[in-house]
Amino acid sequence: MEIRKILWPTDFSDNAAMALPYVTDLAEKYGATIHILYILKEYLEFGAAYGDTDPEADYARMREWERETAESRLDEICREFLNSCPLYIRHIGVGDPSREILKLMKEHEIDMVVTASRGAESHFDFGRVADRVLRCTTAPVLMVPV
Numbered sequence: 001m002e003i004r005k006i007l008w009p010t011d012f013s014d015n016a017a018m019a020l021p022y023v024t025d026l027a028e029k030y031g032a033t034i035h036i037l038y039i040l041k042e043y044l045e046f047g048a049a050y051g052d053t054d055p056e057a058d059y060a061r062m063r064e065w066e067r068e069t070a071e072s073r074l075d076e077i078c079r080e081f082l083n084s085c086p087l088y089i090r091h092i093g094v095g096d097p098s099r100e101i102l103k104l105m106k107e108h109e110i111d112m113v114v115t116a117s118r119g120a121e122s123h124f125d126f127g128r129v130a131d132r133v134l135r136c137t138t139a140p141v142l143m144v145p146v
Contacts, residue, residue, distance in 0.1 A: 001140075003030040007110045009037045009101050009129075012073050015116045019144040020081055023114045026142075032111070034088040036077065037104055038070045039097045067092060098132035105137060114142045 008023045010016040027034050040063060074090045082088045089108075093100035104110065115130050134141045 003032050003111045005035060005108060005110045005112075006030075006032045007035045007037060007101065007105060007108075007113045009039070009097065009113070009115055010077075012038065012070075013116075015146040017116075018146050019114050019116045019142075020077075022142060022144055024081065026112070026114065034082060035091060035104065035108055035110060036074060036088060037091045037093060037101060038074060039093045039095070039100050040066050040070065042095050063094075097129040098136070101129070101133050102136055105133075105139060110139055112140045112142065113137070114144065117143050117145045 003026060006023055006027055008019060023034055026032065070092055071090075074092075078088055078090065091104055093104065101113070105113065113133060115133070117130060130141070130143055134143065
C-alpha cells in the first residue's frame with residue numbers, strides 16, 4: 001500500500017485535533033502530503049441574517065469573516081504542528097461536510113483519510129460525517145475515537 005496523500009478534515013475542535021498526531025506520524029512515515037480541509041457553513045441553509053438589512057450582503061460578510069478566521073486558524077495549525085511534515089496543502093470548502101470531503105478526495109486522489117470519530121457539537125456532526133465518508137469511499141479511513 002502506498003500512501004502519498006492524507007486528508008485531515010478539521011472543524012478546529014479539540015476532538016478533531018486528537019487525530020492530528022496520527023496524521024503527522026503517517027505523513028512522516030510515508031513521506032505523504034497532508035491535505036487539511038475546513039468546511040464553511042452554508043449560511044443560506046441556516047437562515048442567518050441580521051435585522052432588516054440585505055440578507056445576501058449579510059451572508060457575504062459572514063462568509064468572508066469565517067473564511068478569514070479559518071485561514072488564520074489553518075496558518076496557526078500549520079505553523080505549530082506541521083513543520084516536520086514534508087508538505088501540507090490547505091483547503092476550504094463550503095456546504096455539506098461529507099460531500100466536500102468526498103469531492104476533495106476524488107479531485108486530489110487522496111489515499112487515506114484520518115479523522116476524529118466526532119467533532120464539535122456546535123459546527124457539524126463529525127460522527128455522522130465520518131460515517132458517511134467511510135460508507136462512500138474506497139480509500140482507507142482511520143477514525144480516531146474521541
